[in-house]
Amino acid sequence: MVRIGIIGSEGRMGQALARAVTDGGHELAGGIDRGGDPAALADRSDVLVDFSAPVALEANLHAAIGAGIPMVIGTTGLEDRHHVAIDNAARQLAVLQTGNTSLGITLLARLVREAAASLGPEWDIEIVEMHHRMKVDAPSGTALLLGEAAAAGRGIELAGNSESGRDGHTGARQQGAIGFAALRGGTVAGEHSVIVAGEEERLTLSHSAENRMIFARGAVKAAQWLIGRDAGRYAMDDILAPDPAPAATGA
Numbered sequence: 001m002v003r004i005g006i007i008g009s010e011g012r013m014g015q016a017l018a019r020a021v022t023d024g025g026h027e028l029a030g031g032i033d034r035g036g037d038p039a040a041l042a043d044r045s046d047v048l049v050d051f052s053a054p055v056a057l058e059a060n061l062h063a064a065i066g067a068g069i070p071m072v073i074g075t076t077g078l079e080d081r082h083h084v085a086i087d088n089a090a091r092q093l094a095v096l097q098t099g100n101t102s103l104g105i106t107l108l109a110r111l112v113r114e115a116a117a118s119l120g121p122e123w124d125i126e127i128v129e130m131h132h133r134m135k136v137d138a139p140s141g142t143a144l145l146l147g148e149a150a151a152a153g154r155g156i157e158l159a160g161n162s163e164s165g166r167d168g169h170t171g172a173r174q175q176g177a178i179g180f181a182a183l184r185g186g187t188v189a190g191e192h193s194v195i196v197a198g199e200e201e202r203l204t205l206s207h208s209a210e211n212r213m214i215f216a217r218g219a220v221k222a223a224q225w226l227i228g229r230d231a232g233r234y235a236m237d238d239i240l241a242p243d244p245a246p247a248a249t250g251a
């Protein structure tokens, strides 16, 4: 049994997480929200799970380092300076950051990387996501994660090779760019499609989150997996089974 402390505990994800912690046979060490004390929470936890807001990140990392415990970061809308803070913290603690804790998206990212590596830059990659009306950041963390996977498959950096927020006379699409479109409405838990569009054919790789419990269960799995790991920065892909051996020829 692992004692799990939740940051953002009264939020949509925080409440789902509390259920997943007890469903998974673990102990809820407690939770905090805006104005709470992450150091006190860390002192009574074996691992912290953060689904709150980017502004909280540095104090939360500091608390985890102070208590000598690992941390799962699910918060999205992170900027470069947040990633630098995570890299620095990862010298002292095991930290897993991801825009999506579901196993389905983790596998989808592998498939996207393979598709991008197999098909040349003449195939246009567009990432479309839809979320509930309350979501505050765009593109979603998942869309960016999938964009990074596509860029990695192509051997390019996503920064400098992406297009988003098209409106008005945009001019033609830049060849090799990875495009993003974000839709918001209703109560959608999370829809992501990666469209790979070529000459007269189109491939679509999609994932639908039917309920945010999939993220909560994945986060609990990640928290449990982090216990006892060496300091370092980890990703959900580290938890998934290794890539299977290449298919036999002639299949």
Ligand SMILES: NC(=O)C1=CN([C@@H]2O[C@H](COP(=O)(O)OP(=O)(O)OC[C@H]3O[C@@H](n4cnc5c(N)ncnc54)[C@H](OP(=O)(O)O)[C@@H]3O)[C@@H](O)[C@H]2O)C=CC1
Pocket (backbone or CB within 6 Å): 007, 008, 009, 010, 011, 012, 013, 014, 032, 033, 034, 035, 036, 051, 052, 053, 055, 056, 073, 074, 075, 076, 077, 098, 099, 100, 101, 102, 141, 212, 215
């Ligand atoms: N990686 C993944 O798989 C997933 C990531 N997410 C991400 O998780 C985050 C939370 O999503 P969601 O639960 O829907 O959002 P909510 O707005 O429902 O919840 C956020 C919670 O964080 C709290 N909070 C805000 N600021 C702070 C702070 N400085 N310190 C501590 N707590 C704070 C809020 O408290 P208060 O109301 O007092 O401000 C609130 O309880 C988002 O970034 C979202 O994109 C969501 C789903 C899956």
Ligand SMILES: O=C(O)C1=N[C@H](C(=O)O)C[C@H](O)C1
Pocket (backbone or CB within 6 Å): 076, 099, 100, 131, 135, 139, 140, 141, 142, 143, 189, 190, 191
């Ligand atoms: O805010 C959400 O709800 C979600 N956020 C994550 C994201 O930004 O991708 C993950 C999931 O899609 C739900």
